[in-house]
Amino acid sequence: MSELTGGPPLLQVRRLSVHHGQLQALRGVSLSLPAGNVQAMIGANGAGKSTLLRTIAGLHRPTAGSILLDGSDLSRMRPERRVAAGIALVPEGRRLFPSLTLQENLLVGRTSARPGPWNLDRVYDLFGWMRDRRSQHAAQLSGGEQQAVAIGRALLSNPRVLLLDELSLGLAPVVVRRIYDLLPQLIASGLTILLVEQDVSQAMRVASWVHCLLEGRITLAGAPADLTPAQIEGAYFGIGTGNGNGNGAPDGTTAAASGRPGSEGTPGAIA
């Protein structure tokens, strides 16, 4: 795992397997997230993307594999302690506290905050409209506004790794774009981002490395510029280009990408 951009990996996921009862949601997923990067996970519904983020955040216990933050194993840590360690998940569907006001929602994020640049004022600066509406109840906000508050809530814990789960869900494209346009500012403040996205074009636009998940396995990984639409389609749906059907899926990736590793398992393709 030598030639990585941006230094040693901040977050490492090694051969992670997760079961929901008898159903296996993740099968030996590995990825490596260097500090300061934005990586995206794409895939169809049910591929296991949210499960991956939720497992990193601590909501599911893996049946195999490990998660390392800056080299230390997170496996034993409860979700709230992982927040204190520097991992914050913005969950799918926003999940604001409906009976709390906007500001109160943000303040809850401060509970296990690490020292860092993000505070209430800075979040209000990032989202200019929030200051005036801070006493409104969360349930009265629009979808896009709720998404912003959810992000702000996660930011207030001053995470090192920000996990974004399906930001675009239920939002108009222009709203989604506006939110994603903020990502550079977040990166500049020292964050590293792993995002899950159904909207492939959006993911390709913002990320420097993209993984594709299918039925719990990573079927493709590479820099957006190096991936052809045909490759993505094949990896996304699991058809054509030698990927075979579900029974015969390769154990790692089939990326013909250049040797920039982001996922393990590409046999011999990395120099």
Added chain:
Amino acid sequence: MIWVNTVVQGILLGGLYALFACGLSLMFGVMNVINLAHGDLAVSAAYIAIGVVAVTHVPAALSFLIVVPIFAVIGYVVQRTLFQAALNRSVLTTLLVTFGLSVVIENGLQQYLSANSHSIDIGSLVSDSFGIGSQITIAYLDLVVLMVAVVVLLGLQYFLSSTANGRLIRAVADDPEAAQLSGVSYRHVFGLAAAIAFGTVALAGLASGMMSQFGPTTGTDTLLLYAFEAVVIGGLGSLWGTLAGGILLGVAQQIGAQFSAADQVLAGQLLFLAILVLRPQGITSRREPA
């Protein structure tokens, strides 16, 4: 004008019922636990107060200073251990476990203490009263208890709306998982809520123990059902709803008491059933409980 006095007595009683109910309501609203041992905890607190007074010779009226904090701590511990273990299984399990706890406490009390009824002796304070006009008599103790209940509810309301921990309790009540993701130990917050619930029910138990007789089975015979009825009548999710529910229950009971002792309890229960049929979310609430 005997009805005016009846209503006044009902209001006074309502304060006590609201104090009983707020702990039950809190535990149900925050962690979805219906604590069937709620009434027995109140009775235990009263018994412990008698013991504390006997040992330390603290004036009975001040016994709450010792008993309430003890119960708050017990509440935190029980929630984090027993109730959390049951919650991890299912909601059904918590119901069964609190029911088991209730039976164990009751039988335990019966084993070690006689089945006779007791009360907390506060001397003449029990019966001192003053009158308004010729028809209305207000016992000082009843008035004090009502005032204490209102103060406690106000305090609790302030705590929940304006402090950080109160905010956490509300957040966890909305969505424990999202709270976890925001760095909140929801188990700890559950413990806080339970501590408050146990503390308030202990206070209510002491007040009740001063106002009237109690025995080992008073908890399940009366107190639990009254607390639950007050919660349902008033509606979940609002402390003022709980106060309103307590007062309505008290008034209904006092009206029934004009007919017979059994009708006193019956009137409250019929009001409860009526609310359940006609307006199940309670008088003040907007949330659907059923």
Added chain:
Amino acid sequence: MSSVDQQPAASDAPLPPSAEPGEQVKVTRARRSTLWAGIAAIAVVAILGDLPYRVHSGTTSLLAQFFTLVVMASMWNLLAGYGGLVSVGQQAFIGLGAYFVLILAQHGVGPFLGILPAALLCGIVGLPVWWLVSRLRTGYFAITMWVIASVCELIISQISSLGGGTGTGLPGLPSNPTFLTAYTYWATLAVTVIVLAAVYYLLRSPVGLVLTAIRDDETGARSIGARVAWTQQLVFLVAAIGCGAAGALYIISQQFVEPLSAFSVQWSAEMIFITIIGGIGSIEGPILGTIVFFVLQQTLSNEGTWYFIILGLVAMVVAIWAPRGLWGLISDRFGIRLFPVGYWLRRPADGTLPAPKMPTDTQLTP
């Protein structure tokens, strides 16, 4: 015994897609061991029926108590374990059953004849009660049933013709104590056998499938279109009738009734602890639980209510750490089922399952 056999086909005719010559897979309701269990059950009932001629009346009286508890626990198990309805108020129907027998006896219907009508009347009372509580969520349902029991108690305690608050004796019983004990015992045994048989056949029926689905996952059951509400109502009424019958037996055995004991929440405590410890969600569980209860009660009866405290503590522990109770532990370990309400899959002797044979192109084109 229904079975699905796949017979080997004649040699030259086109084969159905999934059969290979010589292979057989059977799906059955029961195994051979069940036949023996069935014979044993009949023998047991015969022996039990013979007992009053053999043993002291104290023993038969104790057994009658035992069986009454089995009935109650089975009903609570049906409600909670299969219907998903946790009630802390079944004592409402127990008390009503007792008082219906009293009313009938006061009007000349001999107590033993009154058992069936009293039970059915409880079922009828169950209809408006169900209408009242059916929409309530778990905890609310539980306590509301309790409130209803309390309401019944309060109303009856004000009716002086039924003895008011102090209670009254049951008229019309045989005066010979030996006969009384024996008749009570037989009546109890009969009710118990009928109730258990009814539960058994209910669970084997299509309704039973719905109940098992509800037991395993209520939301899932609804989502596949199972008639959950209708089934729950049925179970609620059956439980009302069963508890009513138990109440009828209670008043006969006590020869006396008062509201406080008849409608006491103690009944619920016993039903719940027995079922939790014995094993919720199986027919055998309540029976096993009652045995445990009785053993505890008899051995510790000198220590006051200690046995009940221990029972409560054990029930709490079992509820959290062994949610399917003692019977759950036993049947998981040894794979036995005394009352076959499930299905067994019998594999061919070599232990393999036939591989599905996919149709080839020639088979698809007619």
